Amino acid sequence: MRGAIRIGKIACVYAVVLVSIQAVLTQRAEAQELPRAAAELSAGWVGFPDDGVTVTEIPLGGTVRWHLTPRVSVGPEILWINGSNHSHLVLTGNVTFDLLDPRNGQPAPITPFIVVGGGMFRTNESFFNGEFSSTEGAYTVGGGVRANPNDRLTLGVDARLGWETHVRVSGFVGVRF
Numbered sequence: 001m002r003g004a005i006r007i008g009k010i011a012c013v014y015a016v017v018l019v020s021i022q023a024v025l026t027q028r029a030e031a032q033e034l035p036r037a038a039a040e041l042s043a044g045w046v047g048f049p050d051d052g053v054t055v056t057e058i059p060l061g062g063t064v065r066w067h068l069t070p071r072v073s074v075g076p077e078i079l080w081i082n083g084s085n086h087s088h089l090v091l092t093g094n095v096t097f098d099l100l101d102p103r104n105g106q107p108a109p110i111t112p113f114i115v116v117g118g119g120m121f122r123t124n125e126s127f128f129n130g131e132f133s134s135t136e137g138a139y140t141v142g143g144g145v146r147a148n149p150n151d152r153l154t155l156g157v158d159a160r161l162g163w164e165t166h167v168r169v170s171g172f173v174g175v176r177f
Helices: 002-025
Strands: 038-049 053-057 059-067 072-083 086-098 110-127 130-147 153-163 166-176
Touching: 038 072, 038 153, 053 072, 059 086, 059 166, 086 130, 110 153
Parallel strands: none
Antiparallel strands: 038 053, 038 059, 038 166, 059 072, 072 086, 086 110, 110 130, 130 153, 153 166
């Protein structure tokens, strides 16, 4: 009898979780156009922690996003980080999940989002006796907020953690096609 009650409680918890997830992810039954693709340019701050954040630099980058659904977009990102005697090139494919639904193909005026990406991180360093380059896998994960002052312009800020271990905060400006 106790086992049946325990199984019933577990099933009830699962049902509540599934109904909650469905309520959050379900969209209204109305025709929704996909938002237009966007291209964004970014600049910001990146820190590489090593017993504290000892190296900080300015990343410059760009991304293009195409919508798969009204809230999910994908696209490549390129990031260039130039330091003294070294540089980094980061290429990732990103998936961005907008937390608010667009209306009639137009994004909400303020849209919080989550972004994850994976790709490569290339480092080039200059030493007294020559050059050294290395390439390894990379990922970033973070989130931010995007303002949409009109139907073509997008402005925002995001913060991310990534590998090669770094912390990044960037502002961006973009245009929707």
